[in-house]
Amino acid sequence: MTDTEYDYEALGLVAGLEIHQQLDTATKLFCNCPTELREPEESVRTFSRYLHPTRSELGELDAAAVEESRVDREFEYLAYDTTCLVEEDDEPPHRLDDEALETALEIAQLMDMAPVDQAHVMRKIVVDGSNTSGFQRSTLIATDGAIETSDGAVGIEDLMLEEESAQRVAETDEGVRYSLDRLGIPLVEIGTRPDISTPEQALEAAERIGMLLRSTGKVKRGLGTIRQDVNVSIAEGARVEIKGVQSLDDIDDIVRNEVGRQAELVDVADELADREASVGDPQDVSAVFEDTESGVISGALNSGGSVMAVPLYAFDGLVGREIAPDRRLGTEFSDHAKRHGAGGIFHTDELPAYGVTEAEVEALRKAVGAGPEDAVAIVADDTNTAETAIEAVADRAGTAIEGVPEETRGANDDGTTRYLRPLPGAARMYPETDVPPVEPDPSDVPEPELLTEKVDRYQVVYDLDAGLAEQVAYGEHMPLFEDVVADGIDPTLAATTLESTLTELRRDDVPVETLTEDHLAAVLGMVEEGDLPNEGVTDLLAALAEEPDRTAEEAAEEAGLGGADEEQVRDAVVEVVERNEAQVEEEGMQAFSGLMGECMGALRGKADGDLVSQLLREEIQKRA
Structure with missing residues (x-):
C-alpha cells in the first residue's frame, strides 16, 4: 500500500490546516522578557511543578487533559537571568503586546479577514508541562478570510494570537525538563476551513500561507519557528488532527499516508465485522514465561514486574497488517501502550521472535483461551505499567472493530504519524480573567508587500537577476536587505553578501549563525565607505563569525583587511x-x-x- 495513489474524491477526503508561526517581536506576548532563545547551559536555576486538569465554567473536564494527567510526572523548568514572574506563573500576565497585535492584524489583512470588534484572551487547558500555568493563553483576532490555490479557494476560518509553549529539553527519571526561553513568544495560529480535497492542494495552501506570513517581514525564521498541523478525514473514517509537521514539504505525504491509514483501518474494521471479532479481558500470564529466554520479558519479571495479555478474538493476521508505510495495526496498539509508560507490545502475529519460543506462544494462547484464528497481545513491564498499558491496548483493539478513531496524532519524520491523545473538546477553553480585552484597530495597519511583488520590484528597481531577487525576497535576511539598501548600500553587493556569501561560508563550516544583523550591516557599511574592498567581505565575515564579540572595525584591523588607497x-x-x-x-x-x-x-x-x-x-x- 505504500505506493498507492487513492481516488480522493471517491474516498471523500476532507482536510484543513492549522499553521502556527512565531512572530519576531521585541518582547513576549504577556510580559517584557526578550524573545531570544537561549542554550540550556545558560540557565541560572530550576524549579518544578505538577499539573492537573481543571474544570471548565460548566464543570466539564476535557478528555485529552484527563488522559494526560493519568501519567504522573514532575515538570522541571530551566529559568534564565531574563526569566520573570509571569513566565513562572507567579504573577498575573500583563496586557497583550501591541507589536504582536499589529503584526497579527497585518497577516489578517493579507488573507482578507475581518478583525473582531473586541478580542478576549482565553485559557486553553494544557497539562503536558509545556506551560507553567497548566494552560495556554489564546485570543481570537480575525475571522472569515480566504486564500487562492490552483484547485480553488481555501477559506481561512480564524486567526488566533497565542503564547508559544516552553521547549522540551529532555526526559528525566521523574518526568520532563522544559526551557522557559521559548515560553510566551507571540504566535499566530491560522486555521483553514476543511476545503482541501487533495494532498497537493494541502501543500499549495500551506506554501501560500507561508509566503503571506513571510511577506510581513515580522515572523521568526528557522527550524521550529513554524509548525503545521493537519486535520484529515475520509467519508468512512474520522477526523484526525496531526500535530507538529515541521517541514512544509512533508504536508502532502502526511495527508497521503493518513488517507491510506484510514482506508486500511476501514478495511480492517469490515474484516473484523465479517469475522464477528471481539476483545477479551486482560489477564496476568507471567507464569507462561517463567523460564523465558526473551530479554525484555525476563528483565521485567526479574525486576518484580508482570506480563499482561489480552486475547483478540478473530484478529489473527490483522494485528500484523500494514496500514501505513512500515506501520502496522500492532504499531497502533503499541503507541497506546507506550502512552502509558510501557516500552511497547509483542503480539502473536509476529511471534515466535525476540526470544519467545513456539512453545511459549502455544502456552500463551492456551492460558488466555485463544485459538488459531485469534491473536494475543502482551506487555511486560512493572506491574502497574503493564496493567494500564494492556488496558489501553484492549481499548484500542475494541476501537479497531468500530473503525477509525477520532484522535490527535504526532507527525513522524518519514511522513507517517503516531498516536498522541484523544481529540480535545470545548471543555478545554475558558476566559482569562487577568487580561483585559482589547479592541483591534486595523485602520493604521499598512498592507505588506507580497514576496512575489518584492521579487518583481527587486528586478526592476535594483537590477537584480530573477534568481537572486527571489533568493533575497524569500530569504531570512529580507528585512535587513531592505534596511541597508535604504541606507545607501549597493543592492547587488547587499544581495550577494546576504545570500551567496553567507551560504558559501556555511558550506565551509564557518559558524555564520553567530553573525548578528549589526555585524552584517557594519561590514556592508565599511564597503560603502571605502574602508573595505569587496574582496575582503568574505574574510571579514569569517573572522567575525569566529569571534562575534568584536566589532567589524576591530576584526578588520586585526585581520589586516582595511582598504588600501x-x-x-x-x-x-x-x-x-x-x-x-x-x-x-x-x-x-x-x-x-x-x-x-x-x-x-x-x-x-x-x-x-x-x-x-x-x-x-x-x-x-x-x-x-
Missing part, C-alpha cells in the same frame, strides 16, 4: 610587475592573468579587484 595599491602592483619583468617583456598582456592573482594575494583583500586590474594593465602596457 590607490597609491598603496599601485606600489604593490609595481612590485609584482618588476619581480616578473622578464615574463612581462616576453608575454606582454598575456602575462596579465597570472600576475593578477599574484597582485591580489599580495594585497590580501585590501583592494578592490577592479582597481587592481586597471593599475596592473597600465603597468604592463608601460613595459610592453
Whole structure:
C-alpha cells in the first residue's frame, strides 16, 4: 500500500490546516522578557511543578487533559537571568503586546479577514508541562478570510494570537525538563476551513500561507519557528488532527499516508465485522514465561514486574497488517501502550521472535483461551505499567472493530504519524480573567508587500537577476536587505553578501549563525565607505563569525583587511610587475592573468579587484 495513489474524491477526503508561526517581536506576548532563545547551559536555576486538569465554567473536564494527567510526572523548568514572574506563573500576565497585535492584524489583512470588534484572551487547558500555568493563553483576532490555490479557494476560518509553549529539553527519571526561553513568544495560529480535497492542494495552501506570513517581514525564521498541523478525514473514517509537521514539504505525504491509514483501518474494521471479532479481558500470564529466554520479558519479571495479555478474538493476521508505510495495526496498539509508560507490545502475529519460543506462544494462547484464528497481545513491564498499558491496548483493539478513531496524532519524520491523545473538546477553553480585552484597530495597519511583488520590484528597481531577487525576497535576511539598501548600500553587493556569501561560508563550516544583523550591516557599511574592498567581505565575515564579540572595525584591523588607497595599491602592483619583468617583456598582456592573482594575494583583500586590474594593465602596457 505504500505506493498507492487513492481516488480522493471517491474516498471523500476532507482536510484543513492549522499553521502556527512565531512572530519576531521585541518582547513576549504577556510580559517584557526578550524573545531570544537561549542554550540550556545558560540557565541560572530550576524549579518544578505538577499539573492537573481543571474544570471548565460548566464543570466539564476535557478528555485529552484527563488522559494526560493519568501519567504522573514532575515538570522541571530551566529559568534564565531574563526569566520573570509571569513566565513562572507567579504573577498575573500583563496586557497583550501591541507589536504582536499589529503584526497579527497585518497577516489578517493579507488573507482578507475581518478583525473582531473586541478580542478576549482565553485559557486553553494544557497539562503536558509545556506551560507553567497548566494552560495556554489564546485570543481570537480575525475571522472569515480566504486564500487562492490552483484547485480553488481555501477559506481561512480564524486567526488566533497565542503564547508559544516552553521547549522540551529532555526526559528525566521523574518526568520532563522544559526551557522557559521559548515560553510566551507571540504566535499566530491560522486555521483553514476543511476545503482541501487533495494532498497537493494541502501543500499549495500551506506554501501560500507561508509566503503571506513571510511577506510581513515580522515572523521568526528557522527550524521550529513554524509548525503545521493537519486535520484529515475520509467519508468512512474520522477526523484526525496531526500535530507538529515541521517541514512544509512533508504536508502532502502526511495527508497521503493518513488517507491510506484510514482506508486500511476501514478495511480492517469490515474484516473484523465479517469475522464477528471481539476483545477479551486482560489477564496476568507471567507464569507462561517463567523460564523465558526473551530479554525484555525476563528483565521485567526479574525486576518484580508482570506480563499482561489480552486475547483478540478473530484478529489473527490483522494485528500484523500494514496500514501505513512500515506501520502496522500492532504499531497502533503499541503507541497506546507506550502512552502509558510501557516500552511497547509483542503480539502473536509476529511471534515466535525476540526470544519467545513456539512453545511459549502455544502456552500463551492456551492460558488466555485463544485459538488459531485469534491473536494475543502482551506487555511486560512493572506491574502497574503493564496493567494500564494492556488496558489501553484492549481499548484500542475494541476501537479497531468500530473503525477509525477520532484522535490527535504526532507527525513522524518519514511522513507517517503516531498516536498522541484523544481529540480535545470545548471543555478545554475558558476566559482569562487577568487580561483585559482589547479592541483591534486595523485602520493604521499598512498592507505588506507580497514576496512575489518584492521579487518583481527587486528586478526592476535594483537590477537584480530573477534568481537572486527571489533568493533575497524569500530569504531570512529580507528585512535587513531592505534596511541597508535604504541606507545607501549597493543592492547587488547587499544581495550577494546576504545570500551567496553567507551560504558559501556555511558550506565551509564557518559558524555564520553567530553573525548578528549589526555585524552584517557594519561590514556592508565599511564597503560603502571605502574602508573595505569587496574582496575582503568574505574574510571579514569569517573572522567575525569566529569571534562575534568584536566589532567589524576591530576584526578588520586585526585581520589586516582595511582598504588600501590607490597609491598603496599601485606600489604593490609595481612590485609584482618588476619581480616578473622578464615574463612581462616576453608575454606582454598575456602575462596579465597570472600576475593578477599574484597582485591580489599580495594585497590580501585590501583592494578592490577592479582597481587592481586597471593599475596592473597600465603597468604592463608601460613595459610592453
